[in-house]
Amino acid sequence: xxxxxxxxxxxxxxxxxxxxxxxxxxxxxxxxxxxxxxxxxxxxxxxxxxxxxxxxxxxxxxxxxxxxxxxxxxxxxxxxxxxxxxxxxxxxxxxxxxxxxxxxxxxxxxx
Amino acid sequence: xxxxxxxxxxxxxxxxxxxxxxxxxxxxxxxxxxxxxxxxxxxxxxxxxxxxxxxxxxxxxxxxxxxxxxxxxxxxxxxxxxxxxxxxxxxxxxxxxxxxxxxxxxxxxxxxxxx
Numbered sequence: 001x002x003x004x005x006x007x008x009x010x011x012x013x014x015x016x017x018x019x020x021x022x023x024x025x026x027x028x029x030x031x032x033x034x035x036x037x038x039x040x041x042x043x044x045x046x047x048x049x050x051x052x053x054x055x056x057x058x059x060x061x062x063x064x065x066x067x068x069x070x071x072x073x074x075x076x077x078x079x080x081x082x083x084x085x086x087x088x089x090x091x092x093x094x095x096x097x098x099x100x101x102x103x104x105x106x107x108x109x110x111x
Numbered sequence: 112x113x114x115x116x117x118x119x120x121x122x123x124x125x126x127x128x129x130x131x132x133x134x135x136x137x138x139x140x141x142x143x144x145x146x147x148x149x150x151x152x153x154x155x156x157x158x159x160x161x162x163x164x165x166x167x168x169x170x171x172x173x174x175x176x177x178x179x180x181x182x183x184x185x186x187x188x189x190x191x192x193x194x195x196x197x198x199x200x201x202x203x204x205x206x207x208x209x210x211x212x213x214x215x216x217x218x219x220x221x222x223x224x225x226x
Contacts, residue, residue, distance in 0.1 A: 034214075036215075041199065041220065042217075042219060042220070043115070043201050043203070043217025043218050043219055043220055044154065044201070044203075044215075044217050045217070046214035046215065046216070049214075087153065098144070098156055098159060098169065099144075099154075099156070099215060100156075100170075101146075101153035101154040101155070102153050103151075103152065103153050104153060
């Protein structure tokens, strides 16, 4: 799995968009970018993943740069319940099911 | 549909004691995983089972053994607990699918303290 780099912490005002960056400059062509989050000691929760096109689901949007060396997770209208540690993971989508977690970004939503 | 369940939720052991952490999933997933998470750290893979009848070591397997009892259940055993094994243990399962929906589902965790 390619190494990913994330800022250790970020703050965002409630109701605003939270933009979480991730650098994965050594990502290979068949590695997907996954995002998980972990809310206060609960088990991690899947958010979204993508290969090269931007993706959107009911939780978030994922913007991947054209060279795929970085990506941004966007929570469009952050709420207090979005306070969590967010993990960015780059991995092959099949044949290698293990996830390698770094230390992630601790996102705090400010009322 | 309970997802991934783990027992117990909390456990305190003395050094040298043994115990088994239980994990079960009701989503008919093929793959199951055990991770540990130390304070302020990300999750680290201990063991995984790609399918029923197979197990493989992850990043930090020393001091642990696993059993994939059947498709639903994957247990983690500490034969002789050490204080360094104080951690939160998460079990996860994975539904391999040819389509895009490829995600791991995690249990609520077992908080283990070894004195």
